[in-house]
Amino acid sequence: MVTVKMLKPYYIKTDNEYVRIVLAYQYFSVVIKEKDYQFIPIEANEIRMNRRTQKVENVDARFAFQNGKExxxxxxxxxxxxxDFLQQLHSIVGSYYIREEEESMGEHGIESAIIIEQLERMNVRRLIDKALDEHDEAAFHELIKYL
Incomplete structure (x- = not known):
């Protein structure tokens, strides 16, 4: 039995068609037969999601996981x-999907939506930095939910 222990993006890249979730060490791990395996980027290192269909595009990708020498x-x-993988994946990229109202805006509207999403994320990061500087633990925990 395989379960996903942790799935966090190292970073996320977007364009008009895809959301790319780039993975790195310590950000993705699975449990197989009660053993923890850490992702290692020796083959595939990204998940590519279609922004319109909300489906994984690179289904042929192979991911490597390591436990000791295995x-x-x-x-x-x-x-x-x-x-659990799909649930975590959709929670990560949910805000990047193109909604019907954005689709009707055309190419310019999609680009604007991407820029707005990026600015919102940058603003949340600045607020997190501010909360850390001020040692405001409650604000920090509240803001982390938005990433």
């Missing part, structure tokens, strides 16, 4: 069969 490979096709 390396296990899981394909994206296998990972998307795991409900």
């Amino acid at each position: 390396v296990i490979y899981l394909t994206m096709a296998k990972l998307i069969t795991l409900p």
Whole structure:
């Protein structure tokens, strides 16, 4: 049995068609037969989602996971069969999907929506930095939810 222990993007890249979730060490781990395996970027290192259809595009990608000297490979096709993987994935990229009202705005509207989303995320990061500087733990925990 495979379960996703943690799935966090190293960073997210967007364009008009796709959301790319780039993965790195310590940001993605799975549990297989009660053993923790950490993602290692020796093959695939990104998940590519279609912004319109909300589906994973690179289903043929192979991800490597390591526990000690043991390396296990899981394909994206296998990972998307795991409900906890899909749930975490959609919670990460949900705000990047193109909604119907954005679709009707055309190319210029989509680009504007992307810029607005990026500015909103940058603003949240600045507010998090401010909360850290002021040692405001409550504000920090509240703002982390928006990333």
